[in-house]
Amino acid sequence: MTRILYQYWLRVQETWWIFVNELRRVFRDRGVMIIVVLGTLAYPFLYKSMYWNEQISDIPVAVVDLSNSPESRAFLHRWNATPDVRLTYSCTSMAEAERLLRDQKVHGIIYFPRDYAAQLADPLGKAHISLYCDMSSFLYMKGIYLSCNQVMLDAMRNIQIDRYENMGLDKEFAWSLVQDAPYSETALFTPTGGYGSFLIPAVLVMILHQTLFFSICLLMGTIREEKTEIYRIPGRRRGYSAFRVILARGGAYFLIYYALAAILLGLLPRLFGLPHIGAIGDILRFNVPFILAVIFMSLCVGFFIRNRESGLVMLVPTTSLIFLFIAGISWPKEMIPVGWRYVSYLIPYTWASNGFIHINSMGASLWTTRTEYIALWGLTAGYFALAVTMFLIAGYRQDRKESLLAQSESVHPEGSSGSVEPQA
Amino acid sequence: MNNLINIWHVLLRELRRIVSRPLYLGATIGAMLVAVFFFMTLMARGAAEKMPVAIVDLDQTTISRRVCHEMQATSSVDIILITNSYPEAREAMQQGHIYGIFVIPDGFYRDLVAFKRPQLDFYVTNAYTVGGNTSYKQMLTMANLASGAFQREVLRKKGMTDDVIMNRIQPVAIEGHMLTNPWGNYTIYLVSTVLPGILGVIALMMTVFAIGFELKTKTSTQWLKTAGGNYTIAMIGKLIPYTVIYLTLGIVCHILFYNIADFPVLGSHARLLFGQLLYIMAMEIMGIVLIGCLPTLRDALSVGALYAMLGFSLSGFTYPNMAMLPMVKALSNLEPLRHYYLIYVNEALMGAPAINSMPHALALAAFIVPALCVAPRLHRALKYQNYPLK
Numbered sequence: 001m002t003r004i005l006y007q008y009w010l011r012v013q014e015t016w017w018i019f020v021n022e023l024r025r026v027f028r029d030r031g032v033m034i035i036v037v038l039g040t041l042a043y044p045f046l047y048k049s050m051y052w053n054e055q056i057s058d059i060p061v062a063v064v065d066l067s068n069s070p071e072s073r074a075f076l077h078r079w080n081a082t083p084d085v086r087l088t089y090s091c092t093s094m095a096e097a098e099r100l101l102r103d104q105k106v107h108g109i110i111y112f113p114r115d116y117a118a119q120l121a122d123p124l125g126k127a128h129i130s131l132y133c134d135m136s137s138f139l140y141m142k143g144i145y146l147s148c149n150q151v152m153l154d155a156m157r158n159i160q161i162d163r164y165e166n167m168g169l170d171k172e173f174a175w176s177l178v179q180d181a182p183y184s185e186t187a188l189f190t191p192t193g194g195y196g197s198f199l200i201p202a203v204l205v206m207i208l209h210q211t212l213f214f215s216i217c218l219l220m221g222t223i224r225e226e227k228t229e230i231y232r233i234p235g236r237r238r239g240y241s242a243f244r245v246i247l248a249r250g251g252a253y254f255l256i257y258y259a260l261a262a263i264l265l266g267l268l269p270r271l272f273g274l275p276h277i278g279a280i281g282d283i284l285r286f287n288v289p290f291i292l293a294v295i296f297m298s299l300c301v302g303f304f305i306r307n308r309e310s311g312l313v314m315l316v317p318t319t320s321l322i323f324l325f326i327a328g329i330s331w332p333k334e335m336i337p338v339g340w341r342y343v344s345y346l347i348p349y350t351w352a353s354n355g356f357i358h359i360n361s362m363g364a365s366l367w368t369t370r371t372e373y374i375a376l377w378g379l380t381a382g383y384f385a386l387a388v389t390m391f392l393i394a395g396y397r398q399d400r401k402e403s404l405l406a407q408s409e410s411v412h413p414e415g416s417s418g419s420v421e422p423q424a
Numbered sequence: 425m426n427n428l429i430n431i432w433h434v435l436l437r438e439l440r441r442i443v444s445r446p447l448y449l450g451a452t453i454g455a456m457l458v459a460v461f462f463f464m465t466l467m468a469r470g471a472a473e474k475m476p477v478a479i480v481d482l483d484q485t486t487i488s489r490r491v492c493h494e495m496q497a498t499s500s501v502d503i504i505l506i507t508n509s510y511p512e513a514r515e516a517m518q519q520g521h522i523y524g525i526f527v528i529p530d531g532f533y534r535d536l537v538a539f540k541r542p543q544l545d546f547y548v549t550n551a552y553t554v555g556g557n558t559s560y561k562q563m564l565t566m567a568n569l570a571s572g573a574f575q576r577e578v579l580r581k582k583g584m585t586d587d588v589i590m591n592r593i594q595p596v597a598i599e600g601h602m603l604t605n606p607w608g609n610y611t612i613y614l615v616s617t618v619l620p621g622i623l624g625v626i627a628l629m630m631t632v633f634a635i636g637f638e639l640k641t642k643t644s645t646q647w648l649k650t651a652g653g654n655y656t657i658a659m660i661g662k663l664i665p666y667t668v669i670y671l672t673l674g675i676v677c678h679i680l681f682y683n684i685a686d687f688p689v690l691g692s693h694a695r696l697l698f699g700q701l702l703y704i705m706a707m708e709i710m711g712i713v714l715i716g717c718l719p720t721l722r723d724a725l726s727v728g729a730l731y732a733m734l735g736f737s738l739s740g741f742t743y744p745n746m747a748m749l750p751m752v753k754a755l756s757n758l759e760p761l762r763h764y765y766l767i768y769v770n771e772a773l774m775g776a777p778a779i780n781s782m783p784h785a786l787a788l789a790a791f792i793v794p795a796l797c798v799a800p801r802l803h804r805a806l807k808y809q810n811y812p813l814k
Binding site: 029031035038046049125135137142153156173176182184198214310313314322328337368 | 630
């Protein structure tokens, strides 16, 4: 009995040893520390400062007003008063305005045709306003188009009422006819509609996801390169310790990253004044499968990395952007082809970013976000099982190689040089 | 002449290195092909269509059902949920199933015919920008049309023809013109900057790796010897094969975008391609600067990754540069992608004269300056290998 207990105690000790050793390895590795420290601490502040203003305001617009009427001037006056645009140039011809746009002095042109006032005055007429938008950034178009539309809808109601009155309708009746079904619009969750409020939560999840992913790939590459024991506990001659190796190493990463995730996803939205209407307890609970899923996925990917740096060179340029777009954050998930959506289900970022946005920015409870939460646990289990299997196989192969080597050494004591793997 | 021969020798040596490990071609051609394939197939349809929304129909009359019908008939939204409970719709939104909620109040029809002006409400989420905006625009139009529909009925009873009625209901119209991208196509907008951007990141990381690996494996003295001890020749010979690879990839992308997918180019193809070449070379030079400042491979790669990925946001193609803080705006000049993006806007979207792109081309060329500054340090590192390996 004591013997069995002692055996277990030994196993616990071994696991503890790997855990501590892995922590030591992380903190000693300068490349990993650069990614973890600079990435998780400097990046959020950089992004916050980039999107500090949240809204794009005072977009310069050129005016070509051929009608030159009180009506068009009143329209322009009201439009200029909106925060979105600033009418910076008044041009006499389209050619002049186009030149300004071409030189990027303005990002939009508004054009009133000569008959604008006449059409408005005509009880049956229809007046036209032309709007030209710079498409170099979609936010220019959004700002210019939406604010102009608002001003137009307002102006239109007044014109309608005037016209009905001229028809001989009673003013009250004209009012109720024009505004027969008024509407109110509400932007839920992020009332300012700011770009930072939308993107930074997704970026925070991305920072955690990618720095953890790259760090583990770096560490796995290093271990492979240094040819230290990776699949097994050193000194053990059998491959069956993969389970504990992965548990102990995963635990070390989890310890560090769970704390970082609590800071980035729990504290920073509050510090940065981003939307944070979710319950902090839900966020902390949601973080558990998120971090675990990324760790085990990274262990699986890192398994194939032979050299310390090759992981970074291969994965940095493409993965972050692909993960961001496939998750349906910048581009709606409904518009992503089915094949890519299935691929996206295998990436923890897809579930983590959407789940975090639902909880943090939209105030969903963990129960409402159960799909994402359960999916992350599913990925955790799947990648864990995959990692254990791969480590077991690799450990078993190494065992066999070593025992074969031992045999051949006992036959030809001097012929062991052939066992060194060729390295480029 | 001697120099040319030396460059040739370094080049041959580099080619041998490139084929010696799958990493070199995998991380350049392989990664780029994956990125191109991904981004060109991700958005089969360029504009956001059929965004899911919910209708909370508390009225349940023929007119409220007609509103649902008319909304479903539009191309930009798709009603996936019709319910009479607002909390249910709100939860669907919190689960990410819908981007907007359109509420038709109880007694809408009754109040409408009694001229009691019932109010329509609609809610959109801003937590997802594209989905939220698309459904917002459609619901705004619907709210206006719903009120127009009733006006139309009243006016028709007064004996007016439809044409006349339409002009009365909508006496002013805005004609929006989205210049050079009249379809509001998101693919054109995104891919034109993102894919060249990725190519640049690949160039930077690969340059750091190609030089740093020589330091790490202590082959840098042999490399310098092949170049006749000349640092400049060593660098040129080493980078030529990669630059040819990137340029080829860049040309393939260019043909794919502008000849096959027919993205618009108002200006000069040649200048756009030249801008791309300058951008790639600026990124390679930044790679030299990084490995020169931090001659340990892993440090340079880690810092390089952080630096390069910032370029996408700082270039200002999603969130315009003009709205950034002055300090950040100044910082964005340190990212070559910012200058490439401006050249792209000038050449492809604006058809501006060459003089407009000149400052940005010069800015890209100016990246050579820091590379000259680190040259002595990197030369020493290559010669004496006096930096830690790990």
